[in-house]
Amino acid sequence: MAYSDKLLDHFKSPRNVGTLDKSKKTVGTGLVGAPECGDVMRLQIEVDPETQTIVDAKFKTFGCGSAIASSSLATEWLKGKSVDEALTIDNMAIVEELALPPVKIHCSVLAEDAIKGAIKDYQQKNGILAEATVAEEAKA
Amino acid sequence: MTVNRQRHIYLDNNATTPTDPRVVEAMLPYFYEHPGNAASRNHPFGWAAEEAVDYAREQVANLLEVDSKEIIFTSGATESDNLGIKGVFEMYRRKGNHIITVKTEHKAVLDTCDHLEKLGAEITYLDVDSQGLINLADLEAAIKPTTILVSVMWANNETGTIQDMKAIGDICAKHGVLFMSDATQAVGKIPVKPKEVGVHIMAFTGHKMYGPKGVGALYVSRKNPRVKLTAQMDGGGHERGMRSGTLNVPGIVGLGKAAEIAKNEMAQDAERLSKLRDKLETELMKLEEVYLNGAPHSRMPHVTNLSFKHVEGEGLMMTFNQNIAVSSGSACTSASLEPSYVLVALGLGDDLAHSSIRFSLGRFTTEEDVDYAIKAVAEGVNHMRDLSPIWEMYKEGIDLSTVQWQEH
Numbered sequence: 300m301a302y303s304d305k306l307l308d309h310f311k312s313p314r315n316v317g318t319l320d321k322s323k324k325t326v327g328t329g330l331v332g333a334p335e336c337g338d339v340m341r342l343q344i345e346v347d348p349e350t351q352t353i354v355d356a357k358f359k360t361f362g363c364g365s366a367i368a369s370s371s372l373a374t375e376w377l378k379g380k381s382v383d384e385a386l387t388i389d390n391m392a393i394v395e396e397l398a399l400p401p402v403k404i405h406c407s408v409l410a411e412d413a414i415k416g417a418i419k420d421y422q423q424k425n426g427i428l429a430e431a432t433v434a435e436e437a438k439a
Numbered sequence: 440m441t442v443n444r445q446r447h448i449y450l451d452n453n454a455t456t457p458t459d460p461r462v463v464e465a466m467l468p469y470f471y472e473h474p475g476n477a478a479s480r481n482h483p484f485g486w487a488a489e490e491a492v493d494y495a496r497e498q499v500a501n502l503l504e505v506d507s508k509e510i511i512f513t514s515g516a517t518e519s520d521n522l523g524i525k526g527v528f529e530m531y532r533r534k535g536n537h538i539i540t541v542k543t544e545h546k547a548v549l550d551t552c553d554h555l556e557k558l559g560a561e562i563t564y565l566d567v568d569s570q571g572l573i574n575l576a577d578l579e580a581a582i583k584p585t586t587i588l589v590s591v592m593w594a595n596n597e598t599g600t601i602q603d604m605k606a607i608g609d610i611c612a613k614h615g616v617l618f619m620s621d622a623t624q625a626v627g628k629i630p631v632k633p634k635e636v637g638v639h640i641m642a643f644t645g646h647k648m649y650g651p652k653g654v655g656a657l658y659v660s661r662k663n664p665r666v667k668l669t670a671q672m673d674g675g676g677h678e679r680g681m682r683s684g685t686l687n688v689p690g691i692v693g694l695g696k697a698a699e700i701a702k703n704e705m706a707q708d709a710e711r712l713s714k715l716r717d718k719l720e721t722e723l724m725k726l727e728e729v730y731l732n733g734a735p736h737s738r739m740p741h742v743t744n745l746s747f748k749h750v751e752g753e754g755l756m757m758t759f760n761q762n763i764a765v766s767s768g769s770a771c772t773s774a775s776l777e778p779s780y781v782l783v784a785l786g787l788g789d790d791l792a793h794s795s796i797r798f799s800l801g802r803f804t805t806e807e808d809v810d811y812a813i814k815a816v817a818e819g820v821n822h823m824r825d826l827s828p829i830w831e832m833y834k835e836g837i838d839l840s841t842v843q844w845q846e847h
Contacts, residue, residue: 310757316826333844334790334829337751337769337778341828359828363753363769367826412845 302364303398309368314375317357319343324424329416331409338362338406340370342413344377344385346421351382358413365403369393369410377414382421388414448808451764452647452801453596453624453742458693459649459802465696466651469689477686478677488688495695499656502698503641504632508661511678512691515655516623519642520547522657522682523619526668527588527640528555531617535585539563541573542784543600544592547642548621552590561585569786570734571600575610582614593622593631593641597768597781597797598733599742601625608637617666623647627701628739629709633658639666645690649802650697654690657682704802712800713740715809719798720745722813726820728833732782732795741800744768744782746791749830750823755796758819763812768795 302310319326326345332338340362345355356374360367372393377385393399393407422428449457469491477492479485493507500507513519528538540552542564552562563581565573573591582589589611594601604620611618619640625631626641627648633641644655659681660666674683720743723729728748747755752769768779769792778792787795798812824830829839 310754313826318831330828331845334749334793334839335788335844337789337793339827339829339844359826359831361749361754361823361827361829362751364757366751367754416845 306365306368306397306399309371309397310364313358313367313371315355315357315371315378316359318359319345319355319357325421327417327419327421327424329413329418329420331412331416332362334361338366338409340366340409340413342370342373342377342410342417344417344421346382348425353377353380353382353385362406362409363403365397365399365406366409368397369399369406370413372396373410373414382418385414386418446762446811448763448804448812450798450800450804450808450812451766452804453599453797453799454766455646455652456649456801457803458646458651459697459700461700462650462693462696466689466693469692473688475688477688478675488686491688491692492686495691495698498695499698502627502631502702503658505634505658506661508679509658511657511659511681512686512694513655513657513682514653514687515646516545516621516642516644517547517655519644519655519657520545520621521551522668522671523640523642523659524548524551524588524590525555525671526681527617527619527666528558528560529669530667531587535587537561537563537583537585538588538590539565539578539581539586540590541565541567541592543567543571543595543597543781544590545596545621545623548590548592567600567784570737571595571598571732571781571785572734572737573602573607575603575606578607579610579614582610582616586614586616588617588619590619590621593620593625594629594739595733595781596624597766597779598744598785599624599739599799600734601629601737601739603737604636604638612637617664624739627697628705628741630705633660639664640668645694645697648697648701651690651693654687654694656694708802709740712802712804715804715806716741716743716798716800718806719743719800719809719813723816723820726817729820730791732785732787732791741804742797744795744797746782746787746794747796747820747823748791748794749827749833750794750820752793752795755794755816755819755823758822759812759815763815766797766799768797769793 321328329342340360342358344353347354356377358370358374360370390407390411473487475484475488477488496507617639620638621642626643639660641658646652672683730746732744752767768782782792
């Protein structure tokens with residue numbers, strides 16, 4: 300399987316690898332996937348409570364090259380976005396950006412879920428449950 | 440050849456082997472200089488081709504210590520497996536419809552059995568233990584009056600596990616059941632003598648033993664017992680009527696030459712490769728949480744299958760696959776997204792199956808290759824573990840089995 304240059308670049312030089320202090324109120328953590336399925340993605344955001352802007356994002360991923368590249372790209376996109384903007388990130392945008400082959404689309408879905416999970420965690424910690432999230436929950 | 444050429448190290452010899460240059464050389468005259476059809480009985484072109492095929496048949500028979508009349512040339516091991524199993528089922532249908540095989544067989548056997556099941560066959564799939572070996576008592580207990588065939592692979596392609604062929608052969612002989620083996624991974628690499636162990640039908644191929652692709656063979660016993668197979672390819676009645684189709688003369692010449700070289704060099708190759716394999720394995724197992732898959736005391740000399748815990752196999756391969764070729768049992772390498780059924784049959788959890796890498800060395804592997812691979816793979820494992828959230832959790836002492844995962 301031939302991968303796109305962008306995907307290989309994110310795989311070889313992943314951006315924002317690391318861990319944020321999950322005990323901080325300003326940090327939200329999303330952990331999705333399972334070791335048995337071959338993919339576990341942990342995505343964390345740090346939010347400025349004043350502006351509701353994502354000031355930092357970190358990830359660690361157990362998975363194939365596409366899963367690692369998807370989560371690396373997600374952290375890049377998250378930084379500087381408002382929480383509301385971040386909620387609109389769609390997995391298909393990741394598919395397009397990295398030119399993921401059909402068999403790897405689930406990696407982008409996992410990244411989208413990790414973003415949503417991190418935001419939900421942040422909002423729950425801070426007693427905010429944005430309508431967007433409630434709507435998402437209702438859909439699920 | 441440029442000095443700075445990118446290093447390419449091939450440690451995927453169980454997928455296919457390079458064709459030995461001596462084999463290529465033997466084949467070349469049979470494309471243009473000797474173009475004859477081995478079935479053309481009335482001119483020198485045909486005679487030359489027939490002579491070459493006869494000679495190759497002798498070379499193959501010599502390697503296996505069987506009669507040359509017992510070798511049927513085919514297009515490869517998949518065809519040989521199909522011919523052996525379907526041929527027995529059709530020929531011996533009146534005697535019974537029960538076939539016994541093993542869960543870790545190659546798809547060429549499993550899917551053939553699956554196909555026959557739809558046509559009325561009853562198939563028993565034996566389990567294997569944690570090393571990939573079948574339980575002989577289970578085998579004997581599974582045999583019944585309607586059993587017409589037991590098919591057990593000689594050596595497994597993923598783990599290199601070698602079954603106790605003699606013990607299986609004795610059980611089959613005791614019960615008067617035909618014994619077939621897919622010996623694709625074993626022929627040419629370890630001594631394979633079907634008559635010694637009681638194998639009556641045996642499939643193998645050229646391209647796993649430094650011969651060309653597109654040519655294989657089926658050994659079919661002619662004496663004690665005389666096995667008959669229903670042909671699966673109808674036509675001109677080649678190969679004693681068991682496999683019609685114009686013979687692939689250059690391919691057959693190549694398979695013959697590969698068999699001759701194997702007979703002469705197998706022992707020294709195996710000795711050298713087992714040392715290199717052991718070095719690779721020992722060095723990589725110095726990393727934390729690395730597990731060996733297979734039977735350490737009954738396996739092919741050139742194979743090691745390792746699981747690097749908390750690292751996903753395909754991701755790991757991507758760290759070095761510009762230079763080093765290996766295989767993984769990770770689901771991500773397959774279209775189905777299911778991890779290796781062979782490793783799962785050994786009782787590995789899906790997580791360890793996803794983390795597995797198969798290294799298969801070959802005649803052209805050097806110590807320098809192995810040293811380079813040790814370094815590159817160890818670096819890859821460390822890199823992937825730095826990226827792995829579950830490695831971090833493991834290091835923090837979190838019991839991963841207690842985590843509530845959000846499965847997809």
